[in-house]
Amino acid sequence: MKNRMFISYIIFIGLLLISRPDSYTLFFIGVFFTILGLSIRMISSGTILKNKKLATNGIYSVVRNPLYLGTFTSIFGILIQLSSLSEDKILNTLSVWIISLIGFGFIYYRTIKNEEEYLKKVYADDFIKYMKETPSIIPAISRLSEVIKKEYYSKEAFKKNKEYRGIVGFLILEIIILLKIRY
Numbered sequence: 001m002k003n004r005m006f007i008s009y010i011i012f013i014g015l016l017l018i019s020r021p022d023s024y025t026l027f028f029i030g031v032f033f034t035i036l037g038l039s040i041r042m043i044s045s046g047t048i049l050k051n052k053k054l055a056t057n058g059i060y061s062v063v064r065n066p067l068y069l070g071t072f073t074s075i076f077g078i079l080i081q082l083s084s085l086s087e088d089k090i091l092n093t094l095s096v097w098i099i100s101l102i103g104f105g106f107i108y109y110r111t112i113k114n115e116e117e118y119l120k121k122v123y124a125d126d127f128i129k130y131m132k133e134t135p136s137i138i139p140a141i142s143r144l145s146e147v148i149k150k151e152y153y154s155k156e157a158f159k160k161n162k163e164y165r166g167i168v169g170f171l172i173l174e175i176i177i178l179l180k181i182r183y
Helices: 004-018 024-045 066-081 087-133 141-148 155-160 164-182
Strands: none
Touching (some): 024 066, 024 164, 066 164
């Protein structure tokens, strides 16, 4: 889905407009998940050499789509931050979660399916074998030690994949949410 980022921005703007967060506690719980998600994305982007080699080492041996796992984890954190436990805001919080699940679920389901079709064409049997051995989104806990092996990580790949842009975007989002809670 080529317009994934644009549609995601529209969804986030809509969520920011309709949400009524009011809890610093929920904000900081959300920060934990947002940082965890960004960390997953940073490790992933430093491991993948896009369009050069099928990534199956490091974090890619634990889960096929670690970049999306990181995105989902960060979105989960943001949804916690945009929530309220106040009785009068429960419907608002519920609508924020439903809109997110539908919007992001649709975007990423299509994106993952399209990428899988592309990778099947490019890497054929290697990718089909990889699909059978490695879960798509839920990590294989038994292989977590693979994530921390330095030989699979490259600062150059991280820079080339421009993951820092996503980090800046999430930081801006965090500041906006914090201001929304405060005012």
